[in-house]
Amino acid sequence: MSEFINNNKARVESIYAFCFKLIKGEKGTELIKKHQEAIDCVTANDIVVVVHRLVEANLQMSDMKIGINKALNVFYKPILNQPKLKISKNHFLEIMMRENRELETRLNEIKPLAKKINQQEDEKDLLKTLSILRHKVEDLAEIEKHYSRKENVFFPYFENQYPEFKCLGVMWSIHDDIRKVRKDLVEVLNDDSIDLQRINKLMGDLFFFMNTIIFREEYLLFPVAVNAVSEDLWEEMNLQSEEIGFSFIEAPVFAKKKKTKKKAFTFDGEQLDTLQLNDTLLNFDTGLMTLQQAMMLLNHLPVDITMIDENDRVRFFSNPKDRFFIRSKAIIGRTVQNCHPPESVNVVEELLKAFKSGEKDSEPFWIQMKGRFILIQYFALRDEDGVYKGCIEVSQDLTDIKTLEGEKRLM
Numbered sequence: 001m002s003e004f005i006n007n008n009k010a011r012v013e014s015i016y017a018f019c020f021k022l023i024k025g026e027k028g029t030e031l032i033k034k035h036q037e038a039i040d041c042v043t044a045n046d047i048v049v050v051v052h053r054l055v056e057a058n059l060q061m062s063d064m065k066i067g068i069n070k071a072l073n074v075f076y077k078p079i080l081n082q083p084k085l086k087i088s089k090n091h092f093l094e095i096m097m098r099e100n101r102e103l104e105t106r107l108n109e110i111k112p113l114a115k116k117i118n119q120q121e122d123e124k125d126l127l128k129t130l131s132i133l134r135h136k137v138e139d140l141a142e143i144e145k146h147y148s149r150k151e152n153v154f155f156p157y158f159e160n161q162y163p164e165f166k167c168l169g170v171m172w173s174i175h176d177d178i179r180k181v182r183k184d185l186v187e188v189l190n191d192d193s194i195d196l197q198r199i200n201k202l203m204g205d206l207f208f209f210m211n212t213i214i215f216r217e218e219y220l221l222f223p224v225a226v227n228a229v230s231e232d233l234w235e236e237m238n239l240q241s242e243e244i245g246f247s248f249i250e251a252p253v254f255a256k257k258k259k260t261k262k263k264a265f266t267f268d269g270e271q272l273d274t275l276q277l278n279d280t281l282l283n284f285d286t287g288l289m290t291l292q293q294a295m296m297l298l299n300h301l302p303v304d305i306t307m308i309d310e311n312d313r314v315r316f317f318s319n320p321k322d323r324f325f326i327r328s329k330a331i332i333g334r335t336v337q338n339c340h341p342p343e344s345v346n347v348v349e350e351l352l353k354a355f356k357s358g359e360k361d362s363e364p365f366w367i368q369m370k371g372r373f374i375l376i377q378y379f380a381l382r383d384e385d386g387v388y389k390g391c392i393e394v395s396q397d398l399t400d401i402k403t404l405e406g407e408k409r410l411m
Contacts (some may be wrong), residue, residue: 008046008099014038015358016050018074023059032148034076042078042202044223050166061173061342068170069212085223090252092237093222099146100214102248110136114203121375134189138183143210145181146247147175148326153240154225156330159338162228168344171216176341178209205270240328304395307381308336314353324374324395341398372399 018035120126159165185202298318303316354360
């Protein structure tokens with residue numbers, strides 16, 4: 001065993017081989033025996049690195065999630081024996097863990113109800129219990145703020161600070177599993193016909209996925225992140241979290257960072273601070289505006305705009321009063337591929353490929369979200385020579401526009 005205790009590389013290689021072969025369908029019993037010494041010494045960092053490599057091996061996400069679940073059952077005791085993460089009050093990760101405790105409390109309230117519906121023979125009592133269960137499952141939607149803060153604030157910073165970050169894609173995929181299962185469960189519980197078999201299946205999936213995320217956060221990802229991410233960035237994450245909100249807990253009060261003037265922008269060879277930039281005239285050929293006026297224009301348009309450059313990195317997003325999709329400053333410089341859940345990355349890649357080749361100049365999508373009809377359009381950006389320079393995503397709420405009829409004139 002000493003070979004693996006002090007040899008991170010050998011241990012990671014053995015754990016990777018174990019997980020890869022498990023995903024490919026080899027028998028677990030034989031694999032465990034072969035890799036037992038490495039398994040006994042496995043660390044949270046080993047698992048994060050191994051999952052990164054598994055993602056890079058282009059395995060099917062569905063197969064990978066099943067295989068990783070099996071592997072974590074094997075790693076459970078060694079990981080559980082590691083010291084529990086201890087962090088200061090109102091640290092970004094401490095807040096996430098506090099939300100997890102609140103989620104566990106709510107799941108524990110649901111458990112007896114899920115059991116009770118299978119024991120009640122009186123239809124009136126059953127309907128009453130199902131109604132209570134439905135409300136409690138609906139209330140679990142509050143956890144969305146927790147997942148949104150991870151995806152839009154924490155993930156970008158972790159990617160920037162830790163090279164083996166692709167385990168985040170697997171976690172994001174499980175977030176989406178939770179979103180789908182919870183939505184399906186609410187629909188089934190709202191249905192007039194009572195399908196206990198489907199309710200039981202969805203309840204089991206919801207508990208499994210939510211507890212899976214809690215374990216992976218607190219025993220795998222967070223212990224790695226707390227040492228990988230520099231201290232000042234946790235403060236940045238907390239401040240960016242305020243706009244998204246918090247799950248099940250009162251919003252923590254954070255100390256605001258003092259604003260300092262930064263002379264990091266050069267214009268015509270002169271260093272300019274933010275105030276000077278706001279007064280700088282920008283020539284748009286069809287008119288002149290200050291930077292401040294240009295930002296007001298963009299932020300008052302009834303659309304969300306996000307721009308990426310020719311290297312697929314996010315360069316800008318507008319900040320309208322009512323936005324449809326969560327954005328944080330943490331995504332600036334992030335590749336657009338990492339801004340999407342793994343299952344949709346192939347669609348993003350295909351669209352970018354079509355834009356870069358000139359096959360397409362635009363592509364529309366539309367979705368139903370929170371009772372609203374949202375149009376999402378992508379437009380390729382090309383310079384005067386037709387060279388691809390990036391693209392923009394423009395999202396607009398068409399719900400009210402679709403109802404317009406006749407005319408309304410200024411005069």
